Amino acid sequence: MIDANEVLKAMCEKYQAAVSANDSTAYRKLFATDAIRIPPGSEPERGSDEISKSEQKDYDVAKWTVQLTPLDALRIDDRWVYxxxxxxxxxxxxxxxxxxxxxxxxxxxxxxxxSGEWLIKRQMWNLK
Structure with a gap:
């Protein structure tokens, strides 16, 4: 059985590495080809290519760094984690x-x- 907390921890590490490197190619590889990302106050971005292009626009204007702390993980079934x-x-x-x-x-x-790889299918976030 999968450990949902380990999946979340590993994905947080990969995500912060890609963003902090300002690497939209590495960032795209975190997402499934049919992923949907919904930035705050924006329309949904569909597919890893569109998501990567949007992320690159941010990297073109600023150096980004992010530090993520896992808060909670829920195993939905053997192949899905929230x-x-x-x-x-x-x-x-x-x-x-x-x-x-x-x-x-x-x-x-x-x-x-x-393939056994964990990918992001959906992403939403808010700003504090």
Whole structure:
């Protein structure tokens, strides 16, 4: 049987590594091809390619770093896990060096693919 907390912890580590490296290619690899990501106040982004392109737009204007702390994980069945994490996000704008820091709560629905790899199927978050 899977350990939902271990799945969440591993995905948090991969997610923060991709974002903190400002690597939209690594970020895209975290998402299933049919994933949906819903940023705060925005329309849903559909598919890993669209999600990656949107993420790259953020990386084009600022250096991003994120630190995630797993909060809760729920095993839905052997191939599905729902996870919640708190994030501390920092950005430094390339144009003027302006910094911004904020907290987020991220929610994910993870699916274990036939390859055995866990990927994000759904992602939503809020800003604090």
């Amino acid at each position: 996870g919640i994490a708190q994030g501390n996000v920092n950005t430094v704008a390339y144009a003027d060096g302006a910094t911004n820091s904020y907290k987020t709560t991220k929610t994910w629905l993870f699916h274990q693919e036939d």
